Amino acid sequence: MSVILGQEQVGARSVEQTLRNIGPVVLLGPPGAGKGTQSKRITQHYRIPQVSTGDLLREHVKQGTPLGVQVRDLIARGELVSDHLVCDIVAWRLRETDAQRGFILDGFPRTAKQAVWLDSFLKFEFGDTGKWAAWLPIVVCIKVDYNKLLLRITGRRTCPTCGRIYNVHSQPPLVDEICDVDGSKLVTRDDDREEVIRERLDAYERQTKPVAEHYGRLGRVVEVNGDLPVDEVTASLIEAIDQGAHGAAGSS
Numbered sequence: 645m646s647v648i649l650g651q652e653q654v655g656a657r658s659v660e661q662t663l664r665n666i667g668p669v670v671l672l673g674p675p676g677a678g679k680g681t682q683s684k685r686i687t688q689h690y691r692i693p694q695v696s697t698g699d700l701l702r703e704h705v706k707q708g709t710p711l712g713v714q715v716r717d718l719i720a721r722g723e724l725v726s727d728h729l730v731c732d733i734v735a736w737r738l739r740e741t742d743a744q745r746g747f748i749l750d751g752f753p754r755t756a757k758q759a760v761w762l763d764s765f766l767k768f769e770f771g772d773t774g775k776w777a778a779w780l781p782i783v784v785c786i787k788v789d790y791n792k793l794l795l796r797i798t799g800r801r802t803c804p805t806c807g808r809i810y811n812v813h814s815q816p817p818l819v820d821e822i823c824d825v826d827g828s829k830l831v832t833r834d835d836d837r838e839e840v841i842r843e844r845l846d847a848y849e850r851q852t853k854p855v856a857e858h859y860g861r862l863g864r865v866v867e868v869n870g871d872l873p874v875d876e877v878t879a880s881l882i883e884a885i886d887q888g889a890h891g892a893a894g895s896s
């Protein structure tokens with residue numbers, strides 16, 4: 645796999661620093677907290693892959709792999725993709741060569757059961773290699789103020805014609821509810837409605853809590869303030885990962 649350089653100029657020393665072994669990183673954050681953007685920036689900074697279970701499942705289905713065929717059949721029958729199947733798919737991905745210096749898991753582990761599986765997988769696959777300071781993942785939680793988040797998301801307006809996104813609070817159009825580019829009437833996407841967002845935030849809390857608690861007990865959770873400007877959030881994430889990658893917890 646070729647190395648993707650970030651847009652910023654990187655000095656020789658920091659290249660050396662960022663190409664060291666990072667180990668496993670789990671990124672947790674509610675919908676709308678900027679997890680996608682941050683995840684992309686971290687993968688560029690450390691040049692490690694982002695492993696998203698959603699993307700992996702879609703990719704397996706698209707390519708028609710044996711695992712993908714199982715997933716497609718389950719979905720066709722209206723059944724949920726089992727923990728077992730998701731874990732298998734993650735295992736395949738983490739054994740690939742580009743993941744050997746480390747990786748960022750997105751959307752996994754989603755349950756305490758998946759977390760327990762992940763820990764034993766990592767210990768078995770990477771525990772004795774001595775390559776990483778710690779085989780237990782660093783779990784970085786992006787924390788946001790839910791009221792601010794709601795305000796930000798419910799303020800979103802989308803142009804149905806050109807797809808441009810506005811925000812009535814922070815990035816309003818020149819004329820209320822009208823697209824600057826083509827004069828179309830702006831709409832609120834269903835995903836951005838308050839009741840939909842509240843439901844998704846509640847679901848996130850319910851699902852993530854056991855995972856965060858599991859790693860909290862192991863002393864592997866770092867919280868980052870997601871209400872700060874995007875660049876500052878990135879800086880604190882990198883700091884958290886650097887510290888975690890040097891930590892000795894989980895190395896025994």
Ligand SMILES: [Zn+2]
Nearest residue numbers: 803806823826
């Ligand atoms: Zn438009």
